[in-house]
Amino acid sequence: MVVGDSGLGKSTLINALFYSQLYKDRKIPAVQDLNESTVKIKPVSVDIEEKGVKLKLTVVDTPGFGDAIDNTTCIRPIINYIDEQYGKFLEYESGLNRKHIADSRIHCCFYFISPVGYGLKPLDIQAMKALHTKVNLIPIIGKADALTRQEITDLKKRIMKEIEANGISIYTVPDCDSDEDEDYKEQIKSIKDAVPFAVSSSCDLVELKGRKVQGRQYPWGILETENPEHSDFVKLKSLLVTHMQDLREVTHEVHYENYREMRLTQ
Amino acid sequence: MVVGDSGLGKSTLINALFYSQLYKDRKIPAVQDLNESTVKIKPVSVDIEEKGVKLKLTVVDTPGFGDAIDNTTCIRPIINYIDEQYGKFLEYESGLNRKHIADSRIHCCFYFISPVGYGLKPLDIQAMKALHTKVNLIPIIGKADALTRQEITDLKKRIMKEIEANGISIYTVPDCDSDEDEDYKEQIKSIKDAVPFAVSSSCDLVELKGRKVQGRQYPWGILETENPEHSDFVKLKSLLVTHMQDLREVTHEVHYENYREMRLTQ
Ligand SMILES: Nc1nc2c(ncn2[C@@H]2O[C@H](COP(=O)(O)OP(=O)(O)O)[C@@H](O)[C@H]2O)c(=O)[nH]1
Numbered sequence: 001m002v003v004g005d006s007g008l009g010k011s012t013l014i015n016a017l018f019y020s021q022l023y024k025d026r027k028i029p030a031v032q033d034l035n036e037s038t039v040k041i042k043p044v045s046v047d048i049e050e051k052g053v054k055l056k057l058t059v060v061d062t063p064g065f066g067d068a069i070d071n072t073t074c075i076r077p078i079i080n081y082i083d084e085q086y087g088k089f090l091e092y093e094s095g096l097n098r099k100h101i102a103d104s105r106i107h108c109c110f111y112f113i114s115p116v117g118y119g120l121k122p123l124d125i126q127a128m129k130a131l132h133t134k135v136n137l138i139p140i141i142g143k144a145d146a147l148t149r150q151e152i153t154d155l156k157k158r159i160m161k162e163i164e165a166n167g168i169s170i171y172t173v174p175d176c177d178s179d180e181d182e183d184y185k186e187q188i189k190s191i192k193d194a195v196p197f198a199v200s201s202s203c204d205l206v207e208l209k210g211r212k213v214q215g216r217q218y219p220w221g222i223l224e225t226e227n228p229e230h231s232d233f234v235k236l237k238s239l240l241v242t243h244m245q246d247l248r249e250v251t252h253e254v255h256y257e258n259y260r261e262m263r264l265t266q
Numbered sequence: 267m268v269v270g271d272s273g274l275g276k277s278t279l280i281n282a283l284f285y286s287q288l289y290k291d292r293k294i295p296a297v298q299d300l301n302e303s304t305v306k307i308k309p310v311s312v313d314i315e316e317k318g319v320k321l322k323l324t325v326v327d328t329p330g331f332g333d334a335i336d337n338t339t340c341i342r343p344i345i346n347y348i349d350e351q352y353g354k355f356l357e358y359e360s361g362l363n364r365k366h367i368a369d370s371r372i373h374c375c376f377y378f379i380s381p382v383g384y385g386l387k388p389l390d391i392q393a394m395k396a397l398h399t400k401v402n403l404i405p406i407i408g409k410a411d412a413l414t415r416q417e418i419t420d421l422k423k424r425i426m427k428e429i430e431a432n433g434i435s436i437y438t439v440p441d442c443d444s445d446e447d448e449d450y451k452e453q454i455k456s457i458k459d460a461v462p463f464a465v466s467s468s469c470d471l472v473e474l475k476g477r478k479v480q481g482r483q484y485p486w487g488i489l490e491t492e493n494p495e496h497s498d499f500v501k502l503k504s505l506l507v508t509h510m511q512d513l514r515e516v517t518h519e520v521h522y523e524n525y526r527e528m529r530l531t532q
Pocket residue numbers: 005006007008009010011012013026142143144145146199200201202412413417
């Protein structure tokens with residue numbers, strides 16, 4: 001699931017991560033449509049292949065989040081949607097609904113933070129507090145190319161402080177077993193240190209020194225999406241590739257369990 | 267006056283425009299302070315010299331604008347402040363208050379639009395509609411370095427369409443007399459075509475090809491504040507320098523007149 005203000009680069013990131021054009025014909029919403037806080041929940045499914053394994057990827061977009069003048073009601077529809085998927089799974093597990101159902105639970109939620117501003121906004125804090133007990137939360141700074149390296153370092157520090165101060169628990173990559181090889185340990189460490197991921201992504205190809213790369217062309221230089229010096233894109237992607245199983249397990253054994261317990265005690 | 271979400275680069279632009287450190291010790295507001303919509307109106311004055319003329323510059327910042335979850339009340343304090351300055355001037359003119367009063371009316375309002383998103387947000391439209399009959403409104407895209415040149419062109423078009431569709435009147439540089447020299451005509455034309463100004467500014471010096479320039483250093487290149495290919499900063503600055511008198515006159519003969527008429531008919 002992707003949550004965050006419109007225009008933060010959410011669909012571009014998803015397309016770039018999964019090579020697909022999930023959001024090919026993105027229609028820009030007219031401003032009038034955003035006058036009251038109307039969050040739409042839009043699941044879009046696509047079949048992808050990762051390391052020879054076929055997967056059905058469903059991305060749930062949340063257009064309208066944070067766009068209105070009064071945003072007091074834009075978190076509730078998102079929480080309801082997440083709970084509904086747990087509800088469907090519970091019915092399936094308890095035999096109430098035996099028609100074959102794909103697991104539609106949300107295994108991972110990218111929460112996009114704006115690079116404009118000084119860290120988490122009040123809405124971000126409220127939203128993350130509502131989400132962190134329901135889904136694996138991965139905070140992302142969108143359009144991080146608006147920030148210099150020093151500003152990214154400072155902003156990440158500030159955001160992590162605010163996350164801690166508000167008791168928000170985000171998805172953490174489990175530590176390596178000590179018998180893993182050094183390269184893998186190094187990779188895991190750099191992923192853990194990068195949170196929140198400062199991402200800049202692009203599906204466009206630009207010419208750089210005679211070859212074509214995914215990136216953004218500015219008058220003052222070319223930002224390469226897959227250059228770890230320019231963007232945390234590769235770190236985020238490698239997290240998804242190496243920890244897709246763990247994301248599913250934590251969803252099932254922690255967040256879904258919380259939901260089941262809550263239903264049983266009702 | 268500068269109006270816009272926090273972190274859009276307003277104080278950096280003001281400092282860069284007037285070489286001063288009006289906002290030297292900028293304290294980053296804690297998120298808790300922003301929970302309800304509390305807009306503070308903060309006038310800061312400094313003496314500057316432009317073309318050998320000493321001026322008292324007062325910048326009115328509006329921290330807290332747009333930062334809360336519910337922003338339905340953040341426009342009113344700004345409008346009240348503008349009206350209060352007209353009120354003070356009216357008293358002075360009508361002899362009700364003869365102690366010497368500097369003209370504290372707002373001659374120019376920079377309205378900052380975010381480069382994240384697809385154009386004007388509902389709050390932007392509401393704010394500009396409230397402001398345009400009260401002050402000279404100059405729309406600015408802040409942190410425009412998050413956008414490629416094509417994105418800037420598209421965004422400017424979209425914003426101007428939305429401004430027109432909503433009947434918002436922005437400050438327009440008057441046309442040149444036909445007997446002006448060609449260079450000046452060219453300069454005026456490029457200022458008029460640049461609206462809304464896509465600005466990227468910096469007070470930091472970075473090293474570029476052996477000399478020091480005002481700019482921002484990214485891993486993929488150096489953005490020069492005063493390079494017209496990189497930022498509309500120079501165009502905005504030249505508008506202020508060449509049209510300071512016109513901004514004052516329009517404020518006095520149009521906006522202040524509207525206020526006076528409204529007071530007389532009350
Ligand atoms: N500066 C910058 N712009 C981006 C980035 N990713 C996407 N964009 C641009 O931002 C605009 C909106 O992107 P989109 O992915 O549709 O945003 P969404 O509304 O959050 O889904 C498009 O013009 C993109 O080209 C990024 O990482 N950095």
